[in-house]
Amino acid sequence: MIKLKTEREIALMAEAGAVLIECFARLERFIRPGVTTLEIATLVDETMAELGAVNAEKGYGGFPGAACVSVNEVLVHGIPSSKKVLRDGDIVSVDLVSQKHGYHADACRTYPVGIVGESHLRLIKETEACFEIALALVRPGIHLGDICHAIEEHARSCGYSVPREYTGHGIGREMHEDPYIPNYGRPGTGPLLQAGMTLAIEPMVMEGGNALRVLPDGWTAVSKDHRYSAHYENTVAVLEDGAKVLTR
Numbered sequence: 001m002i003k004l005k006t007e008r009e010i011a012l013m014a015e016a017g018a019v020l021i022e023c024f025a026r027l028e029r030f031i032r033p034g035v036t037t038l039e040i041a042t043l044v045d046e047t048m049a050e051l052g053a054v055n056a057e058k059g060y061g062g063f064p065g066a067a068c069v070s071v072n073e074v075l076v077h078g079i080p081s082s083k084k085v086l087r088d089g090d091i092v093s094v095d096l097v098s099q100k101h102g103y104h105a106d107a108c109r110t111y112p113v114g115i116v117g118e119s120h121l122r123l124i125k126e127t128e129a130c131f132e133i134a135l136a137l138v139r140p141g142i143h144l145g146d147i148c149h150a151i152e153e154h155a156r157s158c159g160y161s162v163p164r165e166y167t168g169h170g171i172g173r174e175m176h177e178d179p180y181i182p183n184y185g186r187p188g189t190g191p192l193l194q195a196g197m198t199l200a201i202e203p204m205v206m207e208g209g210n211a212l213r214v215l216p217d218g219w220t221a222v223s224k225d226h227r228y229s230a231h232y233e234n235t236v237a238v239l240e241d242g243a244k245v246l247t248r
């Protein structure tokens with residue numbers, strides 16, 4: 001069941017979103033060659049605590065870390081580690097969920113580390129473009145499948161693929177609510193969007209094929225062909241006259 005939010009609830013989610021905006025501002029300055037993925041997660045955890053938010057990802061479903069930090073061929077759910085040192089040319093996705101006053105916000109950014117090759121910069125840029133194209137469609141009365149299709153279409157037009165196993169989702173009092181929002185779909189299918197829906201729209205885009213495997217740690221999802229992936233996500237509220245992004 002899709003839970004519609006009141007204006008007040010959306011305002012509370014925007015407060016959780018503001019915490020993520022500050023986390024990303026600090027990460028932007030912090031991420032460089034030599035930094036470990038554990039240091040990234042620690043910075044996020046301390047920032048959320050300082051701003052009075054709950055770091056909702058920490059320990060979620062048994063996740064052994066304070067943030068999902070996914071490097072290069074890792075698509076999602078990278079576990080922070082003091083042994084994983086970022087190097088020149090890497091790309092790193094940092095996926096965060098904050099909770100304030102009982103409401104969640106979820107967002108992800110992919111950062112280039114040092115000097116990154118043109119093809120990987122393009123991957124990051126086009127993943128963000130997938131989100132913008134989807135966002136431009138969001139308003140009451142369109143089908144959810146229209147958004148999903150638009151993301152897949154843009155990724156494919158760039159020669160990329162999208163995963164089948166991981167999707168966006170509704171969000172609110174729970175981190176994951178209905179509906180699921182795949183990065184693929186058919187136009188004119190799925191639920192109609194309504195004002196008050198709050199959606200985590202999150203294009204995950206793979207440079208090569210979309211075959212994945214999960215490492216023996218039970219979390220880390222990597223591309224089978226070892227090619228890189230990027231991930232860009234925001235929490236979006238559907239309003240009477242369009243959409244509002246709560247996490248930037």
Ligand code: MG
Pocket residue numbers: 095096097106107108200202233
């Ligand atoms: Mg997320």
